[in-house]
Amino acid sequence: MRNRALTDLVLAGPAALVVILFIFLPVAVVFVLAFTDYQVGARSANWIGIENFATLFGSRQGRNALLNTVVYAGIVIPASVGLGLLVAMGLHRLTDILPRLSAVLRTVYFLPVAATLVAMAVSWQMLLHPSLGLINTWMSVLGLAPQQWLSDRGLVLYTLAAIGIWQSVGYNMVLFLAGLATIPTALYDAAAVDGADRGWSRFWTVTWPMLGPTTLFVVIVTAVNAFRVFETVATMTKGGPAFASDTIVYALYREGFVYFKAGYASAITVVFFLALLLLTALQIMLVERRVHYR
Known part of the structure:
Protein backbone atom coordinates (compact mmCIF):
# COMPACT_ATOMS: atom_id res chain seq x y z
CA MET A 1 0.00 0.00 0.00
CA ARG A 2 2.82 2.38 0.83
CA ASN A 3 4.51 1.75 -2.50
CA ARG A 4 1.23 2.31 -4.32
CA ALA A 5 0.53 5.51 -2.39
CA LEU A 6 4.06 6.74 -3.09
CA THR A 7 3.64 5.97 -6.78
CA ASP A 8 0.32 7.86 -6.90
CA LEU A 9 1.94 10.81 -5.14
CA VAL A 10 4.84 10.90 -7.58
CA LEU A 11 2.55 10.70 -10.59
CA ALA A 12 -0.20 13.07 -9.47
CA GLY A 13 1.73 15.27 -7.05
CA PRO A 14 3.46 17.62 -9.53
CA ALA A 15 0.26 18.29 -11.46
CA ALA A 16 -1.70 18.84 -8.25
CA LEU A 17 0.97 21.23 -6.99
CA VAL A 18 0.83 23.23 -10.22
CA VAL A 19 -2.97 23.46 -9.99
CA ILE A 20 -2.76 24.66 -6.38
CA LEU A 21 -0.04 27.23 -7.06
CA PHE A 22 -1.36 28.65 -10.32
CA ILE A 23 -5.14 28.27 -9.96
CA PHE A 24 -6.41 27.83 -6.41
CA LEU A 25 -3.87 30.12 -4.73
CA PRO A 26 -4.45 33.06 -7.14
CA VAL A 27 -8.22 32.63 -6.77
CA ALA A 28 -7.88 32.78 -2.98
CA VAL A 29 -5.72 35.91 -3.24
CA VAL A 30 -8.30 37.59 -5.51
CA PHE A 31 -11.10 36.81 -3.06
CA VAL A 32 -9.08 38.37 -0.23
CA LEU A 33 -8.12 41.47 -2.26
CA ALA A 34 -11.77 42.03 -3.20
CA PHE A 35 -12.41 43.17 0.39
CA THR A 36 -9.49 45.62 0.50
CA ASP A 37 -8.58 48.96 -1.09
CA TYR A 38 -5.26 47.65 -2.36
CA GLN A 39 -3.69 49.43 -5.34
CA VAL A 40 -0.86 48.07 -7.44
CA GLY A 41 2.46 49.25 -6.02
CA ALA A 42 1.10 50.15 -2.58
CA ARG A 43 2.96 48.82 0.44
CA SER A 44 -0.18 48.20 2.48
CA ALA A 45 -3.92 47.82 2.12
CA ASN A 46 -6.92 48.48 4.32
CA TRP A 47 -9.77 46.06 4.93
CA ILE A 48 -12.95 47.79 3.66
CA ALA A 54 -21.25 48.36 -3.15
CA THR A 55 -19.37 50.63 -5.54
CA LEU A 56 -19.80 48.16 -8.39
CA PHE A 57 -23.55 47.71 -7.94
CA GLY A 58 -24.21 51.23 -6.68
CA SER A 59 -22.45 53.27 -9.35
CA ARG A 60 -24.04 54.00 -12.68
CA GLN A 61 -20.87 52.95 -14.51
CA GLY A 62 -20.75 49.59 -12.72
CA ARG A 63 -24.41 48.82 -13.35
CA ASN A 64 -23.98 49.86 -16.97
CA ALA A 65 -21.14 47.36 -17.48
CA LEU A 66 -23.22 44.58 -15.93
CA LEU A 67 -26.30 45.44 -17.99
CA ASN A 68 -24.34 45.70 -21.24
CA THR A 69 -22.81 42.28 -20.61
CA VAL A 70 -26.23 40.72 -19.98
CA VAL A 71 -27.71 42.33 -23.12
CA TYR A 72 -24.73 41.25 -25.22
CA ALA A 73 -24.96 37.67 -23.94
CA GLY A 74 -28.74 37.65 -24.39
CA ILE A 75 -28.28 38.41 -28.08
CA VAL A 76 -25.21 36.33 -28.85
CA ILE A 77 -26.11 33.08 -27.07
CA PRO A 78 -29.44 32.21 -28.75
CA ALA A 79 -28.46 33.65 -32.14
CA SER A 80 -25.09 31.90 -32.41
CA VAL A 81 -26.43 28.57 -31.12
CA GLY A 82 -29.46 28.70 -33.43
CA LEU A 83 -27.46 29.75 -36.50
CA GLY A 84 -24.74 27.22 -35.71
CA LEU A 85 -27.34 24.43 -35.64
CA LEU A 86 -29.00 25.69 -38.82
CA VAL A 87 -25.72 25.89 -40.72
CA ALA A 88 -24.61 22.47 -39.45
CA MET A 89 -27.83 20.82 -40.59
CA GLY A 90 -27.56 22.44 -44.02
CA LEU A 91 -23.94 21.38 -44.49
CA HIS A 92 -24.67 17.89 -43.15
CA ARG A 93 -27.26 17.40 -45.88
CA LEU A 94 -25.06 19.07 -48.50
CA THR A 95 -22.26 16.60 -47.78
CA ASP A 96 -24.27 13.78 -49.36
CA ILE A 97 -24.99 15.87 -52.48
CA LEU A 98 -21.93 18.10 -53.04
CA PRO A 99 -19.16 17.00 -50.66
CA ARG A 100 -16.53 19.37 -52.08
CA LEU A 101 -18.77 22.41 -51.79
CA SER A 102 -19.67 21.36 -48.26
CA ALA A 103 -15.96 21.16 -47.34
CA VAL A 104 -15.32 24.65 -48.76
CA LEU A 105 -18.27 26.14 -46.88
CA ARG A 106 -17.13 24.51 -43.63
CA THR A 107 -13.75 26.18 -44.04
CA VAL A 108 -15.38 29.54 -44.73
CA TYR A 109 -17.62 29.32 -41.66
CA PHE A 110 -14.75 28.17 -39.45
CA LEU A 111 -12.36 30.90 -40.61
CA PRO A 112 -13.42 33.45 -37.92
CA VAL A 113 -12.60 30.86 -35.25
CA ALA A 114 -9.16 30.06 -36.67
CA ALA A 115 -8.18 33.66 -37.37
CA THR A 116 -6.74 36.02 -34.76
CA LEU A 117 -9.64 37.91 -33.20
CA VAL A 118 -7.71 41.17 -32.88
CA ALA A 119 -6.89 41.09 -36.60
CA MET A 120 -10.52 40.38 -37.40
CA ALA A 121 -11.58 43.26 -35.15
CA VAL A 122 -9.32 45.64 -37.09
CA SER A 123 -10.88 44.38 -40.33
CA TRP A 124 -14.34 45.00 -38.91
CA GLN A 125 -13.29 48.52 -37.95
CA MET A 126 -12.40 49.19 -41.58
CA LEU A 127 -15.65 47.67 -42.83
CA LEU A 128 -17.69 49.74 -40.36
CA HIS A 129 -15.90 53.04 -40.96
CA PRO A 130 -18.58 55.77 -41.18
CA SER A 131 -17.33 57.28 -44.46
CA LEU A 132 -14.92 54.78 -46.04
CA GLY A 133 -16.36 51.50 -44.80
CA LEU A 134 -17.71 48.97 -47.26
CA ILE A 135 -20.91 48.39 -45.27
CA ASN A 136 -21.99 52.03 -45.36
CA THR A 137 -21.02 52.17 -49.05
CA TRP A 138 -23.37 49.29 -49.79
CA MET A 139 -26.10 50.91 -47.73
CA SER A 140 -25.75 54.12 -49.76
CA VAL A 141 -26.01 52.14 -52.99
CA LEU A 142 -29.22 50.53 -51.70
CA GLY A 143 -30.63 53.93 -50.76
CA LEU A 144 -30.26 53.45 -47.03
CA ALA A 145 -28.81 56.00 -44.64
CA PRO A 146 -25.23 55.27 -43.49
CA GLN A 147 -24.85 54.57 -39.79
CA GLN A 148 -22.26 55.39 -37.14
CA TRP A 149 -21.88 51.75 -36.17
CA LEU A 150 -19.18 52.17 -33.53
CA SER A 151 -19.87 55.72 -32.34
CA ASP A 152 -23.65 55.67 -31.95
CA ARG A 153 -24.60 54.84 -28.36
CA GLY A 154 -27.77 53.11 -29.52
CA LEU A 155 -26.02 50.91 -32.10
CA VAL A 174 -18.35 22.17 -35.97
CA LEU A 175 -19.72 20.84 -32.67
CA PHE A 176 -23.21 20.32 -34.09
CA LEU A 177 -21.76 18.60 -37.19
CA ALA A 178 -19.98 16.17 -34.87
CA GLY A 179 -23.25 15.56 -33.02
CA LEU A 180 -25.20 15.02 -36.24
CA ALA A 181 -22.63 12.50 -37.48
CA THR A 182 -23.20 10.30 -34.41
CA ILE A 183 -26.99 9.94 -34.87
CA PRO A 184 -27.73 6.40 -36.12
CA THR A 185 -29.64 6.29 -39.41
CA ALA A 186 -31.72 3.46 -37.94
CA LEU A 187 -33.48 5.99 -35.72
CA TYR A 188 -34.63 7.97 -38.75
CA ASP A 189 -35.86 4.75 -40.37
CA ALA A 190 -37.81 3.85 -37.25
CA ALA A 191 -39.28 7.36 -37.05
CA ALA A 192 -40.31 7.14 -40.71
CA VAL A 193 -42.26 3.97 -39.96
CA ASP A 194 -44.18 5.93 -37.30
CA GLY A 195 -44.93 8.74 -39.74
CA ALA A 196 -42.12 11.17 -38.83
CA ASP A 197 -40.37 10.92 -42.17
CA ARG A 198 -39.68 14.54 -43.11
CA PRO A 213 -25.68 16.53 -24.98
CA THR A 214 -24.07 18.49 -27.81
CA THR A 215 -26.53 21.36 -27.38
CA LEU A 216 -25.90 21.52 -23.64
CA PHE A 217 -22.15 21.76 -24.21
CA VAL A 218 -22.55 24.36 -26.98
CA VAL A 219 -24.82 26.54 -24.84
CA ILE A 220 -22.44 26.48 -21.87
CA VAL A 221 -19.36 27.26 -23.97
CA THR A 222 -21.16 30.01 -25.89
CA ALA A 223 -22.47 31.56 -22.68
CA VAL A 224 -19.01 31.61 -21.08
CA ASN A 225 -17.48 33.19 -24.19
CA ALA A 226 -20.26 35.76 -24.46
CA PHE A 227 -20.00 36.88 -20.84
CA ARG A 228 -16.22 37.24 -21.04
CA VAL A 229 -16.19 39.31 -24.24
CA PHE A 230 -13.11 41.52 -24.22
CA GLU A 231 -11.04 41.59 -27.41
CA THR A 232 -13.59 43.28 -29.67
CA VAL A 233 -14.44 45.87 -27.03
CA ALA A 234 -10.77 46.63 -26.27
CA THR A 235 -9.80 46.82 -29.95
CA MET A 236 -12.79 48.58 -31.47
CA THR A 237 -14.51 50.80 -28.89
CA LYS A 238 -12.60 50.73 -25.57
CA GLY A 239 -15.99 50.73 -23.85
CA GLY A 240 -17.23 53.86 -25.62
CA PRO A 241 -18.85 55.99 -26.65
CA ALA A 242 -19.68 57.18 -23.11
CA PHE A 243 -19.40 53.60 -21.75
CA ALA A 244 -22.19 52.43 -24.09
CA SER A 245 -20.21 49.28 -24.95
CA ASP A 246 -18.53 48.81 -21.57
CA THR A 247 -18.60 45.21 -20.37
CA ILE A 248 -17.73 43.51 -17.11
CA VAL A 249 -14.42 42.05 -18.32
CA TYR A 250 -13.31 45.29 -19.96
CA ALA A 251 -14.23 47.16 -16.77
CA LEU A 252 -12.08 44.66 -14.87
CA TYR A 253 -9.17 45.34 -17.21
CA ARG A 254 -9.59 49.11 -17.01
CA GLU A 255 -9.81 49.26 -13.23
CA GLY A 256 -7.00 46.77 -12.63
CA PHE A 257 -4.48 47.50 -15.38
CA VAL A 258 -5.16 51.15 -16.29
CA TYR A 259 -6.20 52.68 -12.95
CA PHE A 260 -4.32 50.00 -10.90
CA LYS A 261 -7.22 49.55 -8.47
CA ALA A 262 -6.44 45.93 -7.69
CA GLY A 263 -9.00 45.66 -4.87
CA TYR A 264 -11.89 46.97 -6.97
CA ALA A 265 -10.81 44.87 -9.96
CA SER A 266 -10.71 41.81 -7.71
CA ALA A 267 -14.27 42.51 -6.60
CA ILE A 268 -15.35 42.64 -10.25
CA THR A 269 -13.53 39.36 -10.82
CA VAL A 270 -15.36 37.72 -7.91
CA VAL A 271 -18.75 38.90 -9.19
CA PHE A 272 -17.89 37.69 -12.69
CA PHE A 273 -16.75 34.29 -11.39
CA LEU A 274 -19.85 33.77 -9.24
CA ALA A 275 -22.15 34.87 -12.08
CA LEU A 276 -20.58 32.37 -14.47
CA LEU A 277 -20.76 29.64 -11.83
CA LEU A 278 -24.45 30.36 -11.21
CA LEU A 279 -25.23 30.56 -14.93
CA THR A 280 -23.54 27.23 -15.63
CA ALA A 281 -25.32 25.56 -12.72
CA LEU A 282 -28.71 26.86 -13.90
CA GLN A 283 -28.06 25.69 -17.45
CA ILE A 284 -27.12 22.24 -16.27
CA MET A 285 -30.13 21.96 -13.92
CA LEU A 286 -32.68 23.28 -16.42
CA VAL A 287 -31.35 21.88 -19.68
CA GLU A 288 -29.88 18.55 -18.59
CA ARG A 289 -33.33 17.33 -17.52
CA ARG A 290 -34.27 17.23 -21.20
CA VAL A 291 -30.98 15.80 -22.40
CA HIS A 292 -30.95 12.18 -23.51
CA TYR A 293 -27.63 10.36 -23.16
CA ARG A 294 -27.04 7.23 -25.16
Whole structure:
Protein backbone atom coordinates (compact mmCIF):
# COMPACT_ATOMS: atom_id res chain seq x y z
CA MET A 1 0.00 0.00 0.00
CA ARG A 2 2.82 2.38 0.83
CA ASN A 3 4.51 1.75 -2.50
CA ARG A 4 1.23 2.31 -4.32
CA ALA A 5 0.53 5.51 -2.39
CA LEU A 6 4.06 6.74 -3.09
CA THR A 7 3.64 5.97 -6.78
CA ASP A 8 0.32 7.86 -6.90
CA LEU A 9 1.94 10.81 -5.14
CA VAL A 10 4.84 10.90 -7.58
CA LEU A 11 2.55 10.70 -10.59
CA ALA A 12 -0.20 13.07 -9.47
CA GLY A 13 1.73 15.27 -7.05
CA PRO A 14 3.46 17.62 -9.53
CA ALA A 15 0.26 18.29 -11.46
CA ALA A 16 -1.70 18.84 -8.25
CA LEU A 17 0.97 21.23 -6.99
CA VAL A 18 0.83 23.23 -10.22
CA VAL A 19 -2.97 23.46 -9.99
CA ILE A 20 -2.76 24.66 -6.38
CA LEU A 21 -0.04 27.23 -7.06
CA PHE A 22 -1.36 28.65 -10.32
CA ILE A 23 -5.14 28.27 -9.96
CA PHE A 24 -6.41 27.83 -6.41
CA LEU A 25 -3.87 30.12 -4.73
CA PRO A 26 -4.45 33.06 -7.14
CA VAL A 27 -8.22 32.63 -6.77
CA ALA A 28 -7.88 32.78 -2.98
CA VAL A 29 -5.72 35.91 -3.24
CA VAL A 30 -8.30 37.59 -5.51
CA PHE A 31 -11.10 36.81 -3.06
CA VAL A 32 -9.08 38.37 -0.23
CA LEU A 33 -8.12 41.47 -2.26
CA ALA A 34 -11.77 42.03 -3.20
CA PHE A 35 -12.41 43.17 0.39
CA THR A 36 -9.49 45.62 0.50
CA ASP A 37 -8.58 48.96 -1.09
CA TYR A 38 -5.26 47.65 -2.36
CA GLN A 39 -3.69 49.43 -5.34
CA VAL A 40 -0.86 48.07 -7.44
CA GLY A 41 2.46 49.25 -6.02
CA ALA A 42 1.10 50.15 -2.58
CA ARG A 43 2.96 48.82 0.44
CA SER A 44 -0.18 48.20 2.48
CA ALA A 45 -3.92 47.82 2.12
CA ASN A 46 -6.92 48.48 4.32
CA TRP A 47 -9.77 46.06 4.93
CA ILE A 48 -12.95 47.79 3.66
CA GLY A 49 -15.44 44.91 3.68
CA ILE A 50 -18.02 44.98 0.90
CA GLU A 51 -17.34 48.57 -0.14
CA ASN A 52 -15.92 47.51 -3.52
CA PHE A 53 -19.05 45.47 -4.24
CA ALA A 54 -21.25 48.36 -3.15
CA THR A 55 -19.37 50.63 -5.54
CA LEU A 56 -19.80 48.16 -8.39
CA PHE A 57 -23.55 47.71 -7.94
CA GLY A 58 -24.21 51.23 -6.68
CA SER A 59 -22.45 53.27 -9.35
CA ARG A 60 -24.04 54.00 -12.68
CA GLN A 61 -20.87 52.95 -14.51
CA GLY A 62 -20.75 49.59 -12.72
CA ARG A 63 -24.41 48.82 -13.35
CA ASN A 64 -23.98 49.86 -16.97
CA ALA A 65 -21.14 47.36 -17.48
CA LEU A 66 -23.22 44.58 -15.93
CA LEU A 67 -26.30 45.44 -17.99
CA ASN A 68 -24.34 45.70 -21.24
CA THR A 69 -22.81 42.28 -20.61
CA VAL A 70 -26.23 40.72 -19.98
CA VAL A 71 -27.71 42.33 -23.12
CA TYR A 72 -24.73 41.25 -25.22
CA ALA A 73 -24.96 37.67 -23.94
CA GLY A 74 -28.74 37.65 -24.39
CA ILE A 75 -28.28 38.41 -28.08
CA VAL A 76 -25.21 36.33 -28.85
CA ILE A 77 -26.11 33.08 -27.07
CA PRO A 78 -29.44 32.21 -28.75
CA ALA A 79 -28.46 33.65 -32.14
CA SER A 80 -25.09 31.90 -32.41
CA VAL A 81 -26.43 28.57 -31.12
CA GLY A 82 -29.46 28.70 -33.43
CA LEU A 83 -27.46 29.75 -36.50
CA GLY A 84 -24.74 27.22 -35.71
CA LEU A 85 -27.34 24.43 -35.64
CA LEU A 86 -29.00 25.69 -38.82
CA VAL A 87 -25.72 25.89 -40.72
CA ALA A 88 -24.61 22.47 -39.45
CA MET A 89 -27.83 20.82 -40.59
CA GLY A 90 -27.56 22.44 -44.02
CA LEU A 91 -23.94 21.38 -44.49
CA HIS A 92 -24.67 17.89 -43.15
CA ARG A 93 -27.26 17.40 -45.88
CA LEU A 94 -25.06 19.07 -48.50
CA THR A 95 -22.26 16.60 -47.78
CA ASP A 96 -24.27 13.78 -49.36
CA ILE A 97 -24.99 15.87 -52.48
CA LEU A 98 -21.93 18.10 -53.04
CA PRO A 99 -19.16 17.00 -50.66
CA ARG A 100 -16.53 19.37 -52.08
CA LEU A 101 -18.77 22.41 -51.79
CA SER A 102 -19.67 21.36 -48.26
CA ALA A 103 -15.96 21.16 -47.34
CA VAL A 104 -15.32 24.65 -48.76
CA LEU A 105 -18.27 26.14 -46.88
CA ARG A 106 -17.13 24.51 -43.63
CA THR A 107 -13.75 26.18 -44.04
CA VAL A 108 -15.38 29.54 -44.73
CA TYR A 109 -17.62 29.32 -41.66
CA PHE A 110 -14.75 28.17 -39.45
CA LEU A 111 -12.36 30.90 -40.61
CA PRO A 112 -13.42 33.45 -37.92
CA VAL A 113 -12.60 30.86 -35.25
CA ALA A 114 -9.16 30.06 -36.67
CA ALA A 115 -8.18 33.66 -37.37
CA THR A 116 -6.74 36.02 -34.76
CA LEU A 117 -9.64 37.91 -33.20
CA VAL A 118 -7.71 41.17 -32.88
CA ALA A 119 -6.89 41.09 -36.60
CA MET A 120 -10.52 40.38 -37.40
CA ALA A 121 -11.58 43.26 -35.15
CA VAL A 122 -9.32 45.64 -37.09
CA SER A 123 -10.88 44.38 -40.33
CA TRP A 124 -14.34 45.00 -38.91
CA GLN A 125 -13.29 48.52 -37.95
CA MET A 126 -12.40 49.19 -41.58
CA LEU A 127 -15.65 47.67 -42.83
CA LEU A 128 -17.69 49.74 -40.36
CA HIS A 129 -15.90 53.04 -40.96
CA PRO A 130 -18.58 55.77 -41.18
CA SER A 131 -17.33 57.28 -44.46
CA LEU A 132 -14.92 54.78 -46.04
CA GLY A 133 -16.36 51.50 -44.80
CA LEU A 134 -17.71 48.97 -47.26
CA ILE A 135 -20.91 48.39 -45.27
CA ASN A 136 -21.99 52.03 -45.36
CA THR A 137 -21.02 52.17 -49.05
CA TRP A 138 -23.37 49.29 -49.79
CA MET A 139 -26.10 50.91 -47.73
CA SER A 140 -25.75 54.12 -49.76
CA VAL A 141 -26.01 52.14 -52.99
CA LEU A 142 -29.22 50.53 -51.70
CA GLY A 143 -30.63 53.93 -50.76
CA LEU A 144 -30.26 53.45 -47.03
CA ALA A 145 -28.81 56.00 -44.64
CA PRO A 146 -25.23 55.27 -43.49
CA GLN A 147 -24.85 54.57 -39.79
CA GLN A 148 -22.26 55.39 -37.14
CA TRP A 149 -21.88 51.75 -36.17
CA LEU A 150 -19.18 52.17 -33.53
CA SER A 151 -19.87 55.72 -32.34
CA ASP A 152 -23.65 55.67 -31.95
CA ARG A 153 -24.60 54.84 -28.36
CA GLY A 154 -27.77 53.11 -29.52
CA LEU A 155 -26.02 50.91 -32.10
CA VAL A 156 -22.56 50.09 -30.80
CA LEU A 157 -23.53 47.26 -28.46
CA TYR A 158 -25.68 45.57 -31.12
CA THR A 159 -22.86 45.96 -33.63
CA LEU A 160 -20.46 44.19 -31.27
CA ALA A 161 -23.09 41.50 -30.67
CA ALA A 162 -23.37 40.90 -34.42
CA ILE A 163 -19.60 40.47 -34.60
CA GLY A 164 -19.77 38.09 -31.63
CA ILE A 165 -22.38 35.99 -33.45
CA TRP A 166 -20.23 35.94 -36.59
CA GLN A 167 -17.30 34.78 -34.48
CA SER A 168 -19.18 31.99 -32.67
CA VAL A 169 -21.26 30.40 -35.42
CA GLY A 170 -18.33 28.51 -37.00
CA TYR A 171 -17.27 26.88 -33.73
CA ASN A 172 -20.84 25.89 -32.86
CA MET A 173 -21.30 24.55 -36.38
CA VAL A 174 -18.35 22.17 -35.97
CA LEU A 175 -19.72 20.84 -32.67
CA PHE A 176 -23.21 20.32 -34.09
CA LEU A 177 -21.76 18.60 -37.19
CA ALA A 178 -19.98 16.17 -34.87
CA GLY A 179 -23.25 15.56 -33.02
CA LEU A 180 -25.20 15.02 -36.24
CA ALA A 181 -22.63 12.50 -37.48
CA THR A 182 -23.20 10.30 -34.41
CA ILE A 183 -26.99 9.94 -34.87
CA PRO A 184 -27.73 6.40 -36.12
CA THR A 185 -29.64 6.29 -39.41
CA ALA A 186 -31.72 3.46 -37.94
CA LEU A 187 -33.48 5.99 -35.72
CA TYR A 188 -34.63 7.97 -38.75
CA ASP A 189 -35.86 4.75 -40.37
CA ALA A 190 -37.81 3.85 -37.25
CA ALA A 191 -39.28 7.36 -37.05
CA ALA A 192 -40.31 7.14 -40.71
CA VAL A 193 -42.26 3.97 -39.96
CA ASP A 194 -44.18 5.93 -37.30
CA GLY A 195 -44.93 8.74 -39.74
CA ALA A 196 -42.12 11.17 -38.83
CA ASP A 197 -40.37 10.92 -42.17
CA ARG A 198 -39.68 14.54 -43.11
CA GLY A 199 -39.37 18.14 -42.06
CA TRP A 200 -40.12 19.30 -38.55
CA SER A 201 -41.54 15.98 -37.41
CA ARG A 202 -38.25 14.25 -38.24
CA PHE A 203 -36.26 17.02 -36.53
CA TRP A 204 -38.29 17.13 -33.30
CA THR A 205 -38.62 13.36 -33.05
CA VAL A 206 -35.03 12.27 -33.71
CA THR A 207 -32.51 15.02 -34.44
CA TRP A 208 -33.20 17.44 -31.60
CA PRO A 209 -33.42 14.84 -28.78
CA MET A 210 -30.24 13.12 -29.96
CA LEU A 211 -28.40 16.45 -30.08
CA GLY A 212 -29.19 17.11 -26.41
CA PRO A 213 -25.68 16.53 -24.98
CA THR A 214 -24.07 18.49 -27.81
CA THR A 215 -26.53 21.36 -27.38
CA LEU A 216 -25.90 21.52 -23.64
CA PHE A 217 -22.15 21.76 -24.21
CA VAL A 218 -22.55 24.36 -26.98
CA VAL A 219 -24.82 26.54 -24.84
CA ILE A 220 -22.44 26.48 -21.87
CA VAL A 221 -19.36 27.26 -23.97
CA THR A 222 -21.16 30.01 -25.89
CA ALA A 223 -22.47 31.56 -22.68
CA VAL A 224 -19.01 31.61 -21.08
CA ASN A 225 -17.48 33.19 -24.19
CA ALA A 226 -20.26 35.76 -24.46
CA PHE A 227 -20.00 36.88 -20.84
CA ARG A 228 -16.22 37.24 -21.04
CA VAL A 229 -16.19 39.31 -24.24
CA PHE A 230 -13.11 41.52 -24.22
CA GLU A 231 -11.04 41.59 -27.41
CA THR A 232 -13.59 43.28 -29.67
CA VAL A 233 -14.44 45.87 -27.03
CA ALA A 234 -10.77 46.63 -26.27
CA THR A 235 -9.80 46.82 -29.95
CA MET A 236 -12.79 48.58 -31.47
CA THR A 237 -14.51 50.80 -28.89
CA LYS A 238 -12.60 50.73 -25.57
CA GLY A 239 -15.99 50.73 -23.85
CA GLY A 240 -17.23 53.86 -25.62
CA PRO A 241 -18.85 55.99 -26.65
CA ALA A 242 -19.68 57.18 -23.11
CA PHE A 243 -19.40 53.60 -21.75
CA ALA A 244 -22.19 52.43 -24.09
CA SER A 245 -20.21 49.28 -24.95
CA ASP A 246 -18.53 48.81 -21.57
CA THR A 247 -18.60 45.21 -20.37
CA ILE A 248 -17.73 43.51 -17.11
CA VAL A 249 -14.42 42.05 -18.32
CA TYR A 250 -13.31 45.29 -19.96
CA ALA A 251 -14.23 47.16 -16.77
CA LEU A 252 -12.08 44.66 -14.87
CA TYR A 253 -9.17 45.34 -17.21
CA ARG A 254 -9.59 49.11 -17.01
CA GLU A 255 -9.81 49.26 -13.23
CA GLY A 256 -7.00 46.77 -12.63
CA PHE A 257 -4.48 47.50 -15.38
CA VAL A 258 -5.16 51.15 -16.29
CA TYR A 259 -6.20 52.68 -12.95
CA PHE A 260 -4.32 50.00 -10.90
CA LYS A 261 -7.22 49.55 -8.47
CA ALA A 262 -6.44 45.93 -7.69
CA GLY A 263 -9.00 45.66 -4.87
CA TYR A 264 -11.89 46.97 -6.97
CA ALA A 265 -10.81 44.87 -9.96
CA SER A 266 -10.71 41.81 -7.71
CA ALA A 267 -14.27 42.51 -6.60
CA ILE A 268 -15.35 42.64 -10.25
CA THR A 269 -13.53 39.36 -10.82
CA VAL A 270 -15.36 37.72 -7.91
CA VAL A 271 -18.75 38.90 -9.19
CA PHE A 272 -17.89 37.69 -12.69
CA PHE A 273 -16.75 34.29 -11.39
CA LEU A 274 -19.85 33.77 -9.24
CA ALA A 275 -22.15 34.87 -12.08
CA LEU A 276 -20.58 32.37 -14.47
CA LEU A 277 -20.76 29.64 -11.83
CA LEU A 278 -24.45 30.36 -11.21
CA LEU A 279 -25.23 30.56 -14.93
CA THR A 280 -23.54 27.23 -15.63
CA ALA A 281 -25.32 25.56 -12.72
CA LEU A 282 -28.71 26.86 -13.90
CA GLN A 283 -28.06 25.69 -17.45
CA ILE A 284 -27.12 22.24 -16.27
CA MET A 285 -30.13 21.96 -13.92
CA LEU A 286 -32.68 23.28 -16.42
CA VAL A 287 -31.35 21.88 -19.68
CA GLU A 288 -29.88 18.55 -18.59
CA ARG A 289 -33.33 17.33 -17.52
CA ARG A 290 -34.27 17.23 -21.20
CA VAL A 291 -30.98 15.80 -22.40
CA HIS A 292 -30.95 12.18 -23.51
CA TYR A 293 -27.63 10.36 -23.16
CA ARG A 294 -27.04 7.23 -25.16
